[in-house]
Amino acid sequence: xxxxxxxxxxxxxxxxxxxxxxxxxxxxxxxxxxxxxxxxxxxxxxxxxxxxxxxxxxxxxxxxxxxxxxxxxxxxxxxxxxxxxxxxxxxxxxxxxxxxxxxxxxxxxxxxxxxxxxxxxxxxxxxxxxxxxxxxxxxxxxxxxxxxxxxxxxxxxxxxxxxxxxxxxxxxxxxxxxxxxxxxxxxxxxxxxxxxxxxxxxxxxxxxxxxxxxxxxxxxxxxxxxxxxxxxxxxxxxxxxxxxxxxxxxxxxxxxxxxxxxxxxxxxxxxxxxxxxxxxxxxxxxxxxxxxxxxxxxxxxxxxxxxxxxxxxxxxxx
Amino acid sequence: xxxxxxxxxxxxxxxxxxxxxxxxxxxxxxxxxxxxxxxxxxxxxxxxxxxxxxxxxxxxxxxxxxxxxxxxxxxxxxxxxxxxxxxxxxxxxxxxxxxxxxxxxxxxxxxxxxxxxxxxxxxxxxxxxxxxxxxxxxxxxxxxxxxxxxxxxxxxxxxxxxxxxxxxxxxxxxxxxxxxxxxxxxxxxxxxxxxxxxxxxxxxxxxxxxxxxxxxxxxxxxxxxxxxxxx
Numbered sequence: 001x002x003x004x005x006x007x008x009x010x011x012x013x014x015x016x017x018x019x020x021x022x023x024x025x026x027x028x029x030x031x032x033x034x035x036x037x038x039x040x041x042x043x044x045x046x047x048x049x050x051x052x053x054x055x056x057x058x059x060x061x062x063x064x065x066x067x068x069x070x071x072x073x074x075x076x077x078x079x080x081x082x083x084x085x086x087x088x089x090x091x092x093x094x095x096x097x098x099x100x101x102x103x104x105x106x107x108x109x110x111x112x113x114x115x116x117x118x119x120x121x122x123x124x125x126x127x128x129x130x131x132x133x134x135x136x137x138x139x140x141x142x143x144x145x146x147x148x149x150x151x152x153x154x155x156x157x158x159x160x161x162x163x164x165x166x167x168x169x170x171x172x173x174x175x176x177x178x179x180x181x182x183x184x185x186x187x188x189x190x191x192x193x194x195x196x197x198x199x200x201x202x203x204x205x206x207x208x209x210x211x212x213x214x215x216x217x218x219x220x221x222x223x224x225x226x227x228x229x230x231x232x233x234x235x236x237x238x239x240x241x242x243x244x245x246x247x248x249x250x251x252x253x254x255x256x257x258x259x260x261x262x263x264x265x266x267x268x269x270x271x272x273x274x275x276x277x278x279x280x281x282x283x284x285x286x287x288x289x290x291x292x293x294x295x296x297x298x299x300x301x302x303x304x305x306x307x308x309x310x311x312x313x314x315x316x317x318x
Numbered sequence: 319x320x321x322x323x324x325x326x327x328x329x330x331x332x333x334x335x336x337x338x339x340x341x342x343x344x345x346x347x348x349x350x351x352x353x354x355x356x357x358x359x360x361x362x363x364x365x366x367x368x369x370x371x372x373x374x375x376x377x378x379x380x381x382x383x384x385x386x387x388x389x390x391x392x393x394x395x396x397x398x399x400x401x402x403x404x405x406x407x408x409x410x411x412x413x414x415x416x417x418x419x420x421x422x423x424x425x426x427x428x429x430x431x432x433x434x435x436x437x438x439x440x441x442x443x444x445x446x447x448x449x450x451x452x453x454x455x456x457x458x459x460x461x462x463x464x465x466x467x468x469x470x471x472x473x474x475x476x477x478x479x480x481x482x483x484x485x486x487x488x489x490x491x492x493x494x495x496x497x498x499x500x501x502x503x504x505x506x507x508x509x510x511x512x513x514x515x516x517x518x519x520x521x522x523x524x525x526x527x528x529x530x531x532x533x534x535x536x537x538x539x540x541x542x543x544x545x546x547x548x549x
């Protein structure tokens with residue numbers, strides 16, 4: 001199956017995040033699935049600074065504000081966040097942990113070309129993408145305080161990290177293809193045994209009062225159909241190195257693949273890019289030529305076949 | 319969007335699998351539990367508050383723990399999944415119905431303190447607060463923040479993750495030690511054992527004291543200071 005598709009630049013231009021694509025040639029071969037180059041092998045050597053060394057000045061205060069948003073992204077709920085996730089759910093230790101997509105390894109990689117929106121993205125745009133997809137939200141405007149705070153937090157965390165160099169520990173370590181194709185039924189068993197105690201029998205997560213403790217993995221509160229984590233490979237990579245919490249690398253590769261397939265074959269809020277296209281088929285063909293279940297029929301239901309954007313108020317034709 | 323229900327056969331299978339894995343739950347009766355709890359009060363006290371014994375075995379507070387949590391612990395003690403020379407003879411006196419009853423009795427006795435749930439940044443100079451809020455993610459530690467599973471202010475999450483805040487320090491430290499020496503191995507999915515093994519002695523003492531005193535610390539923090547408020 002070819003991952004390449006031909007798209008007119010006008011289509012890309014309709015996406016909220018890619019006005020720069022207007023400058024691209026018409027009819028260029030586009031691949032919305034190209035990932036960034038893999039992180040190099042090797043020992044993780046970079047250590048981010050400790051918060052006790054944060055300066056007591058305006059810069060330090062902005063770093064703290066960004067850290068607070070990173071840990072408690074729910075403070076932006078209803079404004080820029082429309083699900084129940086926090087950044088630190090998928091970037092452990094407040095974005096500091098190697099092999100948990102640490103921020104210190106992301107910072108110096110941007111600006112970078114991303115196939116996802118077919119343009120060179122600044123760090124700010126990359127963070128905005130997280131809001132659009134992982135947070136099922138609305139990107140904070142460029143230059144707005146939440147975005148500046150997060151950029152400043154990332155900047156501080158990357159103190160001394162090389163610029164424009166992919167560091168060991170960046171992203172989630174890539175798993176080899178599983179011996180057997182990922183299997184939802186086996187994944188359901190792994191989920192029941194290893195994940196449900198925290199994330200709930202129906203992936204709903206758990207709260208104490210209004211505070212999210214364990215994030216939902218599917219349904220309204222979860223990342224949407226456009227988020228990187230909905231891909232089976234991305235989720236498998238994350239799970240292997242980071243889950244269950246406190247037990248990294250305890251699952252076999254096969255278990256990680258299987259449980260990722262189980263989790264990501266459940267319904268979640270619609271892909272925001274569906275708004276820019278006429279049909280589910282077109283959205284699937286354009287943006288989902290990767291390892292995911294969007295548009296697939298599972299137990300008599302076609303995943304993503306709805307106009308349901310969760311709490312995000314922008315309608316299908318909005 | 320309304321809540322999405324799993325309609326798939328897979329989801330159904332998952333639900334059945336979970337139900338089959340658990341013993342038939344008995345309905346606990348707090349009044350009957352009071353009778354059966356006669357053997358408990360010598361240590362856990364008439365008010366269920368237990369006692370911290372700095373020079374001996376501390377007796378945990380039971381009042382306000384989730385009934386399902388107490389019930390599981392009693393069954394685990396009987397089955398040897400949670401070894402306790404002190405508790406074993408008493409647990410063995412109770413049949414399944416009595417276990418359900420005393421669990422209901424203590425759960426309903428006095429509510430566990432409800433503590434703040436709102437996000438508060440941890441003080442990087444306060445090692446105990448840091449461990450509770452942020453964990454210790456050094457490569458050889460990989461310890462999640464205690465509150466990541468035990469909930470905001472360590473007040474517990476559901477029936478599985480018990481409250482830590484307001485529990486006795488001696489008891490908390492003893493449990494962490496019990497996981498380290500293998501005498502307690504009844505944690506779901508072995509979530510606690512590895513973390514306990516990777517904590518050092520200083521961290522255990524520090525975090526046990528932190529949670530034991532947290533309700534008082536938070537109350538003090540919230541109370542208007544008469545000195546500061548004086549004009």
